[in-house]
Amino acid sequence: MLPSLLVASLSLATAGWALHESDVGVVDWHTRLVGVPLQNTFHGDLILTATTSNVFAALNATDGSIAWRSIHDDDDPVAAFDVYNHSNVALLSGPGGSTLRTYDTSTGHLLLERRLHNPAHARRHEIQHVAITTGPGSVEGSTTLFALTNGDTVSRIDSRSGEVVWTWSSPDEGSLVVYSHIRTTPDAVYAVGFAKSKAAYTLHVTTLSIANGSTIASVNIPANLAKDRPSFVLLEAPTSSLAAPGPCLTWLESTSIRAAVLTPGLRGQVQILPGVNYTRIQDIGLAGAGQLIAFTQDGSAHVMRYDGESLRPMWEFTDVAPSQTHTESYFAGSLSEDGEPRIASVYWSHANHKAIHQTFTPRLAEGKGQVTGYTFPFRTHEHGVIRHVGSVSLYLASPLTPFTKVTFDGRSSHTHETTRLLLTTSTGTLQLWKHDVLQWSREEALSTIRVATFVPLPPSSASSSLSAGSTVGQGISGTVLTCIRRFSESILQHLRTYAVGPIIHEDGSTRSSGAPSALYSDQFGFRQVIVAATTEGVLYGLDSSDGRVIWRRLFGLGWASDRVGGRVLPVKMYVLPAKVGRVSDDGSKEETLKQTVVVVTQRRAHNSLVDTVVFEVDPLTGDDVPPLEDGESDASRSRYGPLEGKDVIQGPMIESFVLPDGQGTVAMLDEFLQVQLYPDTPATRASLANLAPSLHLVLPTRTSSTPSPGRGSDNDVSTRAQLVGHRLTFNDNVSTVHVAYPTWRIMLGPGETIRETIRNGKDAGQELSVGKVLGDRRTLYKYLNKHLRVVLTEAKGIGAQTGLESSGTMCGLYVLDSVKGTVLYRARLPAPEGRCDDVRAAFVDHWLVYSYFEDGTSAGGDGTKGWRIVSVEMYEGKKPDDVTRSFELSSYSNATTDITTYEQAYLIPYGVTALSTTSTRLGVTLKNLIVASRRRAVHSVPRRLLDPRRPLGKVSPSEAEEGLVTYDAVLPDDARLTLSHNYEVANIRQIMNAPSRLESTSLVLAIGLDLFLTRVSPSGTFDVLSENFNKAQLVLTIGGLALAIGLARPVVRRRQLRGRWYSA
């Protein structure tokens, strides 16, 4: 009876959580991404792409949408793919190409999956060692796949059955020769690879019988290839030639191109092309048509063609080297519809500020060719150019990696209108140009967001008039007057909107109103700007109402943009409050500056120097914010060109935080524990000096110079990592800045390293209740200590001491007071497969939630494999009604350790990839737990289910009054708790939340491969009128009553008057 009642009550409660179908796409949005492309291939109307996010995807070439995608695990990287039969694609993935899969290209259906070798036994090589190629099958219509795996094994696989027909392994098992390419001819399989010699690589070719995989010949070709970047191109003979000769192996030795035509018997001569000095050769995707590009020393490029007998230059592109007027040219080739090769060359012209595209069409019959060209308006300041140096723009080392496809109209081969050009830019953007028109653009850098933040938008002009003006500096009477004025104005406005305006429901799509340029908040503050910094060097401003990109800016490289190049990796992002600017010159008005976003980044130059650079932008427009000490800014430099950062530390940063002075000063610690400030002014220095006694930092002992000494940085058992508390001091004899000095240290266990430190997620300024009222009206006072930190650790090799049979790795979780290093809570968690990546934690106020995977082998565990969530609440004292006033307690008081923790563990039916709690404006609403799962969904777990005081037995009346439900070890797997509807929200790394202006509602943003944003109301939308609120009825009733009063009043008056006259 009772369980069913409970279920009934739960289901009643959950009814309010579920997402209505009509709300999908209105309250949420979802951006599916594939990741930054590594390798693209046109396949009819699809673009097949393998990306850095380990996704193999097919994009629709017409609109850029994802036709299908296959997301691989981290330990299953995509290695090689090849299209066969015009409708299927074979994909090798995993270490050494351990797994073969074939897909239907149009639907993405998995046709075949076969493991070729155990991934644990894969061999790793520095050079490419996985390849796949196809050949005609034994049966008509079938295809045979030839897979080169591990660099030493060639397998022949039937594409239909997946059966391995034969396998050939190199006799030396990859110790000497690493094969990197395979090609097939009707009678032989050619495996070509590198043989290691003392100083350089030489080439090695082995031919195998296609029928049974026996070695026909194996020859070492004397060559002298540079060790740093050995390359060769294996050209196939054009199909037009009669006697189907073997492929032509082409390589560059010192400055001359050498070519060897391969035959199954591997007998022949190495040709040397004399005369021209070449610098490199490049495969442009036309190896199948026997063509490649060779760059000469004098700055031109030759199209080389293999005609079945020899290799000859066919055409010359001049001026392909970077110069003052243009950048380096990028080449790509493809076959036109009639099978003729086309070569496209793309470069950026500094003179025209346009990208120039040239197409080379060979006329084989005449031995000539023809080049036609056009320009297209590539938006370089958003997608490609890194820095302006005078009038010259420089690209990064590889800003454009154009994988182009040139397709021509069948009849006329001279029109460009049907030419399609797919560009991958340095910012991870994928663009398809049809002639000079941009067809679509995919911002794949959004899959690499490292840090992001929500920035509330200013209210629209109508309501901003109310909030304009400040009450500071007025007398009490002035304040009262202002209050009265504002009150009356708001009453008037409310009356106006109430009487005539439409009802704006919470799900009201206010996004349609207004031009996109006018960025104003909606009524409830759901529309905010998400500023997101990616590892691809782009900073995005996204509209939180629909996920649209409002602006994008490139990170400037500072000094490193000159020749050196580098990467900017964002580390932290802070929203600085609106500052009241200096009084303008005439002193008449005070300029209020808008709030800004500061991105703290690490710039890794390619010469391995690391600097800490701070960028500051206007979150609404993406404009540069000039640093305060810079004075006047020239408005012209903003918007165009990359963001200019400020080098704060000449070296890596180990910690950063915002000074709690309300001014938004960012403090950063360098390797020498010196505090650098941004902005660095005497005022901020003074502010730091004031606040220094109250600042406490927890730093792991520096085991490496990286800013986050993450896992794997110190596996040595003998060294013991420490957690060290720091305070700041200033000694002007020693240094000019504040320096951190250690105050306490905690020795971690042997081999234990610190993975992550999590701060208390409580937002400042939230007035929350200090206690929790029990059913008998006693109070559990929450243990609120803003100095608490959660530290996640990984301990390797402790199994020997504790006698565990597992891999000897344990994960640790500590909650400690950063002022004095007291450990208040600790947990030892199992590490499945010796890794602690699965431990996630979220900590807010007095509530800690963490999740881990129980692998069932830990000693003393209950042995049930599965994912767990543990909810921990910390309360003051030993029992209810004990008060220590922890919120305002001095950290040096003994009472800070006088706490009681309640904890309960729950089984959850899905793997957790990220955890977060919701947050609201005032902190009155319950905090739900938001969980991103390996099911590629985002779930909301009600706080009520995660109350660690859920009774184990029958619920007593006072517990029932408190709303506690009986403990159930398994959290319900309720589809109504899934926030992400039926979207696939893949590989979520981080969940962020932001309060809206409604206390009930919080915005939740999931960041990973995909982006997903929705609204959650953990306690229901109690501050919004329900959808079935009948406004017309209310207005009519009030109107009718008013009318009735108006009509009745004279009648009643007359009555009363008459009564007085005639009563006595």
Added chain:
Amino acid sequence: AASYTALKEKRAWDLAISPAKSLPMQAFMLYMSGGGVQIFSMGIVFMLLLTPFKNIAGMNAAFAPFAPAPSNSTSWNTLPLQKLVYVACNLLTLAVGLWKYRSMGLLPTGTGDWLAFETRGQVRSI
């Protein structure tokens, strides 16, 4: 006359303990009205709380008919013993009402009832 005085005194005692006599009935009503906070139980309990005060306020007038002849009928000094018992009985009714209030959870006795008024000062810096 003596019997008349005795009768009056007896009636005065009757009146003095009358609240206690109605107590079982009221307790039964309270029991029937249940523990929930509803309009019915609230009304009964409100009546239970109000009547003692009303009775005590109108005590002198209530006892006036039974006052001995020579004395001032509305004075506090007449029939002191009966009035004292009367007050005590009314307080008993009041106590029953308060007990009911408490069991309904309407008396702010726990710390939880005063939590909203608890404040915490500025976070001390260390």
